[in-house]
Amino acid sequence: MSFATDLLNIALVIAFVSVAVSQVLSMVRLVIGPDTGTRILALDTMVVNAIGLIVLLGIAQGTNIYFEVALIIAMLGFVSTVAYARFILRGDIIE
């Protein structure tokens, strides 16, 4: 175990803890959010944090197989955010 490997492991633990804490904080905002725009924003942040957690899991296990998972969650997150906003704006998603 060299110094650099130790540093990498500590940084990985710090990153896991802070991304998980921010996921919980955005869930708090999703529950207490006073209006609809804030709730959509909190859901969007939770999707982005989920991508971050999956990327961190890929680094921690030293594998590359989570790439497609993160890519598909990124695309679905964007589409769902636009669909929610579209539903509020027009009352319909596909006009």
Place this chain on the structure above:
Amino acid sequence: MTLQDIGAIATALCLLIGAGFTLVGAIGLVKFNDSMTRLHAPTKVGTVGVGALLLASILYSLTYKYGSAHEILIMAFLFVTAPISANFIAKVNIHRRSCETPPEPPQDDTWGTLNVPEADKAVSNPVGSTQS
């Protein structure tokens, strides 16, 4: 110090930058007290935070295995779509009047999102809506 040590330190640095931006963005999402102000913080999570985490993943695979850089695909997708979704959320805030209504735009009557056609008013103003 070998090349592998330099790669590991760069990976750790990118991880710390991404973790810091993610945490600060989520704290801003909870602490700010206006819906348009709250939009400011999480857009940094979507670009800088996750961008640094993906860069750390690229550096890790370059350091410890055969190099693979297809996380750039996720990074490019997030960087393109983050402003679009933020713009949509700002339009939702103006539409539901959950923020201070911005001043009238020049050469126009009103903001496009407030100009709802009569046929759509029944569906876009459900019972219990905050819109006056």
